[in-house]
Amino acid sequence: MAAVELQEIEKSFGPTAVVKRLSLEVKEHELLALLGPSGCGKTTTLRMIAGLERPDRGVVRLGGRVVDDQASFTQPEQRGLGMVFQSYAVWPHKSVFENVAYPLQLRREGGLEAKVMEALGWVRLAALAQRRPHELSGGQLQRVALARALVGRPKVLLLDEPLSNLDVALREELRGEIASLRAKLGTTMVLVTHDQGEALALADRVAVMNKGVIEQLAAPAEIYGEPATPFVAGFVGGANVLEGVARDGRFFIEGHAFELPGGAKAENGPLTIAVRSEDVAIGAGGPELALQAKLFLGSTTEYRFALGPQVLRATGPAKDALQPSQPAAVSFRAARLFGAR
Numbered sequence: 001m002a003a004v005e006l007q008e009i010e011k012s013f014g015p016t017a018v019v020k021r022l023s024l025e026v027k028e029h030e031l032l033a034l035l036g037p038s039g040c041g042k043t044t045t046l047r048m049i050a051g052l053e054r055p056d057r058g059v060v061r062l063g064g065r066v067v068d069d070q071a072s073f074t075q076p077e078q079r080g081l082g083m084v085f086q087s088y089a090v091w092p093h094k095s096v097f098e099n100v101a102y103p104l105q106l107r108r109e110g111g112l113e114a115k116v117m118e119a120l121g122w123v124r125l126a127a128l129a130q131r132r133p134h135e136l137s138g139g140q141l142q143r144v145a146l147a148r149a150l151v152g153r154p155k156v157l158l159l160d161e162p163l164s165n166l167d168v169a170l171r172e173e174l175r176g177e178i179a180s181l182r183a184k185l186g187t188t189m190v191l192v193t194h195d196q197g198e199a200l201a202l203a204d205r206v207a208v209m210n211k212g213v214i215e216q217l218a219a220p221a222e223i224y225g226e227p228a229t230p231f232v233a234g235f236v237g238g239a240n241v242l243e244g245v246a247r248d249g250r251f252f253i254e255g256h257a258f259e260l261p262g263g264a265k266a267e268n269g270p271l272t273i274a275v276r277s278e279d280v281a282i283g284a285g286g287p288e289l290a291l292q293a294k295l296f297l298g299s300t301t302e303y304r305f306a307l308g309p310q311v312l313r314a315t316g317p318a319k320d321a322l323q324p325s326q327p328a329a330v331s332f333r334a335a336r337l338f339g340a341r
């Protein structure tokens with residue numbers, strides 16, 4: 001039985017359809033990431049699971065039980081969920097202990113002290129139980145929020161961009177924290193994020209959303225290795241998505257003719273291809289393009305070539321004599337073909 005099931009959910013705000021006939025199942029103990037750009041409908045989808053927003057149409061089930069189907073509606077606090085948001089939403093005047101105890105107090109649960117201290121142990125904050133929020137770092141505040149969401153042992157934990165407010169180092173640390181909490185507690189989790197690295201690193205499966213629709217739902221390696229659509233290739237893999245025309249085994253774009261790599265076959269006509277920046281070869285044949293910019297990234301350098309109004313990104317060795325405005329021969333070592341759109 002699915003821990004969470006959305007069946008043909010639709011949601012509009014005014015005339016704008018934000019979630020479009022979206023269906024999704026989250027398995028028990030699974031961490032599913034909802035990944036997509038800002039505004040694609042991730043938070044709205046999560047809020048409909050939580051009961052903070054009602055779908056216009058469709059059914060929401062938790063553990064096989066209908067919690068929203070127009071005819072019936074289960075209140076958010078009756079759904080057995082935990083939630084963590086981007087903003088820590090920790091009460092400033094309560095201690096760490098009191099923050100985490102609060103949901104149990106609302107439910108008049110016994111054994112408060114032991115449960116709160118156990119939850120603080122999960123996020124390694126037991127020693128700071130008496131601290132006030134202003135004495136904590138952003139990472140610690142988010143761990144308080146995690147402990148508060150988990151202390152009632154929810155069946156499903158909903159996480160909405162929980163790491164987006166943290167700087168890079170803390171984000172990495174909290175990532176590990178979420179992974180180990182999951183391993184320890186086995187809680188089903190739905191993680192909303194716009195960060196593909198985070199989704200790929202943490203999730204069992206990733207649902208890539210674009211404009212209110214799931215474009216692909218698969219394991220991280222499959223999403224990365226076999227993107228189903230140009231959008232997924234571009235958004236998740238960071239690939240160059242190029243629209244041109246195929247003719248006699250070659251790909252024409254902006255007046256340049258590229259060989260399709262690996263003997264790839266395409267029917268003559270409009271063609272979209274996705275080429276990862278590491279699959280763009282410089283100085284190994286192909287049309288000459290002008291180098292627009294060169295970005296030193298540490299272990300590699302990114303080269304940006306002008307392809308008409310489009311930009312073609314290539315990853316090359318950190319040391320390279322290429323200079324901006326200099327032309328260089330550019331070809332593709334590998335590409336994914338998507339046919340006409």
Ligand SMILES: Nc1ncnc2c1ncn2[C@@H]1O[C@H](COP(=O)(O)OP(=O)(O)O)[C@@H](O)[C@H]1O
Nearest residue numbers: 013014018036037038039040041042043044045
């Ligand atoms: N309460 C609301 N009223 C009107 N528009 C909203 C409301 N909530 C979200 N939207 C709009 O719906 C779209 C999707 O929003 P959201 O689900 O928050 O996207 P995401 O979390 O993927 O960034 C956005 O265009 C947003 O402006």
Ligand SMILES: [Mg+2]
Nearest residue numbers: 039042043044
């Ligand atoms: Mg959002």
